[in-house]
Amino acid sequence: MDVSPRVLRYFMAVAEELHFGRAATRLYISQPSLSHQIRKLEETLETPLFVRSSRRVQLTAAGRTLVHEAPIALAALEQAVQLTRRAGAGIATTIRLGYTPVTSFDTLTVLLDALQEDHPDFTVDPREFFSAEIPERLCAGDLDIGLALSPPPLDGVGGEILREEPVSALLSARHRLAAAPTIPVTVLRDETLQLFPRRLAPAYYDGIVAACHEAGFSPKICAFEEPPVNAMLARLSSGRNVGLAPTSFAEHAAKAGTSIIRRDVVDPSIVAELSVLWPAKDPSPAIASVLATARRCAEHNGWLRSPNT
Numbered sequence: 589m590d591v592s593p594r595v596l597r598y599f600m601a602v603a604e605e606l607h608f609g610r611a612a613t614r615l616y617i618s619q620p621s622l623s624h625q626i627r628k629l630e631e632t633l634e635t636p637l638f639v640r641s642s643r644r645v646q647l648t649a650a651g652r653t654l655v656h657e658a659p660i661a662l663a664a665l666e667q668a669v670q671l672t673r674r675a676g677a678g679i680a681t682t683i684r685l686g687y688t689p690v691t692s693f694d695t696l697t698v699l700l701d702a703l704q705e706d707h708p709d710f711t712v713d714p715r716e717f718f719s720a721e722i723p724e725r726l727c728a729g730d731l732d733i734g735l736a737l738s739p740p741p742l743d744g745v746g747g748e749i750l751r752e753e754p755v756s757a758l759l760s761a762r763h764r765l766a767a768a769p770t771i772p773v774t775v776l777r778d779e780t781l782q783l784f785p786r787r788l789a790p791a792y793y794d795g796i797v798a799a800c801h802e803a804g805f806s807p808k809i810c811a812f813e814e815p816p817v818n819a820m821l822a823r824l825s826s827g828r829n830v831g832l833a834p835t836s837f838a839e840h841a842a843k844a845g846t847s848i849i850r851r852d853v854v855d856p857s858i859v860a861e862l863s864v865l866w867p868a869k870d871p872s873p874a875i876a877s878v879l880a881t882a883r884r885c886a887e888h889n890g891w892l893r894s895p896n897t
Contacts, residue, residue: 591632594663596658599637603647603655633759635672651750681874682711686731688789688862689718689817690833693753694841695862699885706881712876718788723747726867733878737834738791746868750882751891755796755858756838757851758831760822765851773803773854782820782829786813792860796832799858807835824848834860 630637637651647655683703687696696714703712717725722734723742739747757771765771765779777800780852786793800807810829812820825847826830831852833841840851866875886892 589762591629591664595625595629596654596662599629599654600658600662602626602638603651619640642648649708651675652694681709682713683712683733683878684715684719684731685733685735685878686715686722686725687735688722688737689716690737690837691735691862692716692817692837694836695891696847699735699882699891702881703878704886706884710878718784720788720790721776722865726865729867731868732870732872732875733882736863736865737789738861739797739865740790742869746864747863747865749861749892750864750886751848752834752889753835753860753862755860756835756851757834757853758821758833758841758848759851760825760827761847761849763828763830766849768851770852770854771830773853774801774805774855776800776807776830776853777803777805779830780808780810780828782810782824782827782831783822785813795860796858799856802856808843821848830856834862 602800626637633649633650633654636648637654639646639648660729678839700712700714703710715731716733716791719736720737722731722736723745725731726734727742727744735750736747741747757765757776759765765775768775781796783793783796797807820831821841821844823829831838835852837849842848866880
């Protein structure tokens with residue numbers, strides 16, 4: 589159905605003239621042309637809007653309905669136009685931000701607070717995904733910005749490292765390694781490592797396996813299909829496995845549960861790289877503003893310092 593806003597405004601002006609006995613809006617259009625536009629509107633809607641006689645013109649029931657609904661539609665259209673213009677100028681918009689679960693305790697919170705300070709007109713819509721999903725979501729137009737752990741490269745997606753940090757061990761306070769101040773990778777030879785499946789963060793998973801190979805062994809890994817983060821932590825608190833996670837996540841997870849502790853992993857240390865991602869072909873000023881805020885957060889909080897310093 590093709591009903592233009594201009595024709596709706598013509599109709600509303602005629603309806604107001606009938607109601608008030610005067611034209612409410614100057615239309616700058618001739619009477620024959622106005623009558624033609626109204627008849628075209630009736631044809632499009634497939635119903636008469638006016639009852640016409642030689643003595644008077646009245647609104648039909650359909651016409652009265654349109655009088656009620658048209659201002660709502662026109663106001664919504666005007667709001668959409670204004671919001672679109674403001675978004676195009678980078679003034680106000682909704683940012684759909686996809687993040688991986690390991691960012692939720694620290695990095696995401698810091699970034700959301702900074703965005704609220706820098707861009708109070710922005711509405712941020714956070715959505716949780718595993719790292720491997722985020723580049724595809726950006727390409728599909730489902731997300732505007734992503735925070736992913738060692739994400740796979742994908743054409744059409746721009747990215748840069750936002751945070752580098754060491755990987756820590758998470759284990760039960762009753763675990764045999766709990767008393768150790770640090771955990772060398774070689775000590776994990778006889779442990780079962782609890783990780784997310786490789787396909788959810790391939791490069792991160794491979795980095796852990798490579799560190800174990802460097803230490804002279806192939807790790808025993810227990811990986812559950814798309815497990816909820818809280819379920820993973822609960823399993824660690826009551827079991828014998830050792831979880832490996834970026835330090836910022838591990839610190840908060842250990843504080844949240846008294847039965848889980850965190851220990852540094854050393855010899856060698858394993859580095860986790862968190863990247864900020866965006867659609868490479870999107871010139872939106874809003875996305876550029878979010879990236880600028882993310883970079884400021886990284887600099888202010890020392891997120892890109894060497895993990896050994």
